[in-house]
Amino acid sequence: MLEFAILGLLQQSPMHGYELRKQLAQVLGGLRSISYGSLYPALKRLHAAGYVTTDEPAPGALLPADAPPLTGRRGKVVYRITAEGKEHFHELAGRSGPEAYDDGGLFGVRLAFFRHTAADVRLRILEGRRRTVERQREGLRASLARTRERFDRYTLELQRHGLDSVDREVRWLAELIDRELVDTERTPTDHPDPDRPRDDGAGPAGTGPGEGTGRPRPT
Amino acid sequence: MLEFAILGLLQQSPMHGYELRKQLAQVLGGLRSISYGSLYPALKRLHAAGYVTTDEPAPGALLPADAPPLTGRRGKVVYRITAEGKEHFHELAGRSGPEAYDDGGLFGVRLAFFRHTAADVRLRILEGRRRTVERQREGLRASLARTRERFDRYTLELQRHGLDSVDREVRWLAELIDRELVDTERTPTDHPDPDRPRDDGAGPAGTGPGEGTGRPRPT
DNA sequence: GTTAGCATGTAAGGAGTTACATGATTTT
DNA sequence: AAAATCATGTAACTCCTTACATGCTAAC
Numbered sequence: 414m415l416e417f418a419i420l421g422l423l424q425q426s427p428m429h430g431y432e433l434r435k436q437l438a439q440v441l442g443g444l445r446s447i448s449y450g451s452l453y454p455a456l457k458r459l460h461a462a463g464y465v466t467t468d469e470p471a472p473g474a475l476l477p478a479d480a481p482p483l484t485g486r487r488g489k490v491v492y493r494i495t496a497e498g499k500e501h502f503h504e505l506a507g508r509s510g511p512e513a514y515d516d517g518g519l520f521g522v523r524l525a526f527f528r529h530t531a532a533d534v535r536l537r538i539l540e541g542r543r544r545t546v547e548r549q550r551e552g553l554r555a556s557l558a559r560t561r562e563r564f565d566r567y568t569l570e571l572q573r574h575g576l577d578s579v580d581r582e583v584r585w586l587a588e589l590i591d592r593e594l595v596d597t598e599r600t601p602t603d604h605p606d607p608d609r610p611r612d613d614g615a616g617p618a619g620t621g622p623g624e625g626t627g628r629p630r631p632t
Numbered sequence: 633m634l635e636f637a638i639l640g641l642l643q644q645s646p647m648h649g650y651e652l653r654k655q656l657a658q659v660l661g662g663l664r665s666i667s668y669g670s671l672y673p674a675l676k677r678l679h680a681a682g683y684v685t686t687d688e689p690a691p692g693a694l695l696p697a698d699a700p701p702l703t704g705r706r707g708k709v710v711y712r713i714t715a716e717g718k719e720h721f722h723e724l725a726g727r728s729g730p731e732a733y734d735d736g737g738l739f740g741v742r743l744a745f746f747r748h749t750a751a752d753v754r755l756r757i758l759e760g761r762r763r764t765v766e767r768q769r770e771g772l773r774a775s776l777a778r779t780r781e782r783f784d785r786y787t788l789e790l791q792r793h794g795l796d797s798v799d800r801e802v803r804w805l806a807e808l809i810d811r812e813l814v815d816t817e818r819t820p821t822d823h824p825d826p827d828r829p830r831d832d833g834a835g836p837a838g839t840g841p842g843e844g845t846g847r848p849r850p851t
Numbered sequence: 852g853t854t855a856g857c858a859t860g861t862a863a864g865g866a867g868t869t870a871c872a873t874g875a876t877t878t879t
Numbered sequence: 880a881a882a883a884t885c886a887t888g889t890a891a892c893t894c895c896t897t898a899c900a901t902g903c904t905a906a907c
């Protein structure tokens with residue numbers, strides 16, 4: 414998830430780690446930030462995988478042997494996404510299985526980079542998220558209907574607020590889905606996203622052949 | 633957090649692991665459940681620490697040597713909280729620092745067991761949570777005010793929905809705090825002063841008034 | 852000239868997950 | 880008797896956090 418978000422941000426412009434973290438916090442809505450202890454290792458992995466390159470200030474010839482780097486080199490390191498990185502990002506962005514919407518946090522990140530996601534994938538993720546949240550809503554409703562006497566007022570309040578939040582999310586998702594459908598009608602599907610050179614329908618690879626995608630597509 | 637929730641549930645009645653997991657899922661509002669892979673090790677730790685005892689079905693004399701336990705003993709294992717467990721739980725329930733409210737998930741669990749939490753601690757946690765969420769709200773507001781042009785419509789929607797949620801949470805918390813204050817006025821605890829080391833219901837083992845109903849709740 | 856904010860990194864560890872392995876009981 | 884559901888547990892692993900360690904640069 415972190416790596417996806419990093420690649421997504423670097424797609425917009427090269428950045429150094431510190432800046433990346435601030436942007437990340439903003440994109441995730443201040444809801445959750447990440448620590449440097451996970452950011453820098455992630456960048457390191459992305460670099461090792463060839464998904465990003467680093468523009469380092471001085472190539473290392475400057476430092477004499479009598480000043481050995483204690484923890485590593487210092488100075489700004491600007492990270493830049495590579496062609497492989499973009500490809501990898503779009504592969505990840507093309508996935509529309511449950512991982513993309515079952516977890517609220519991950520769904521948020523996916524949504525934040527919907528700009529780089531194909532229209533059909535966007536719709537599948539939004540609908541998947543809606544199903545997930547609707548199921549949660551039904552669970553909460555059932556629980557509230559059943560258990561008035563079993564729980565105390567705090568638990569009840571927690572569930573009431575939970576139900577309220579989940580209900581609002583369902584309505585919000587319904588709006589987003591509606592807008593997607595309207596936009597799809599207006600843009601006759603062959604270029605739903607000007608940002609992305611479409612090679613095909615988001616790639617079949619995705620997540621699982623067993624994933625039930627046999628659902629009626631509303632027009 | 634898991635261990636706190638387990639002790640909280642076992643306070644209400646003894647249970648076996650499977651049942652515990654279902655209850656846990658319900659208390660946490662179906663928002664998130666836990667897997668057996670974390671539940672059973674947690675129970676094991678609590679047992680090792682002496683916070684729970686196990687009522688095992690057959691003490692082992694029944695099984696002949698020619699049927700060796702392959703992965704361990706089978707059959708329902710009922711867990712029951714001990715006096716030390718109750719003490720430990722109340723120690724945890726008495727904490728009102730940032731850990732109790734900075735993370736939404738943890739806050740939810742704490743709230744779910746407010747019944748076993750002293751009134752002054754409840755208030756501090758609710759107020760702490762409100763401050764945290766208000767700060768989040770301000771962050772989001774600022775971000776939305778600043779960045780209309782920098783972000784695309786999806787990011788904007790995400791932030792808008794986030795702001796909405798956070799705003800509702802602040803209002804919800806304000807209501808809960810109000811109710812706490814009203815209840816505190818109506819139940820004239822002889823020392824409303826928060827500096828006093830309150831041990832209401834949190835007393836060591838035997839002396840406690842029992843976990844049934846901490847104190848009479850006038851409605 | 853020192854404080855505050857910018858900037859990069861490592862090591863240890865917490866808190867959970869999935870995948871696996873097994874068996875008991877109830878329903879069909 | 881097969882299938883579903885109840886029930887318990889381990890091992891490997893993921894993903895992230897905290898605490899630590901270091902140093903640069905601008906403002907006061």
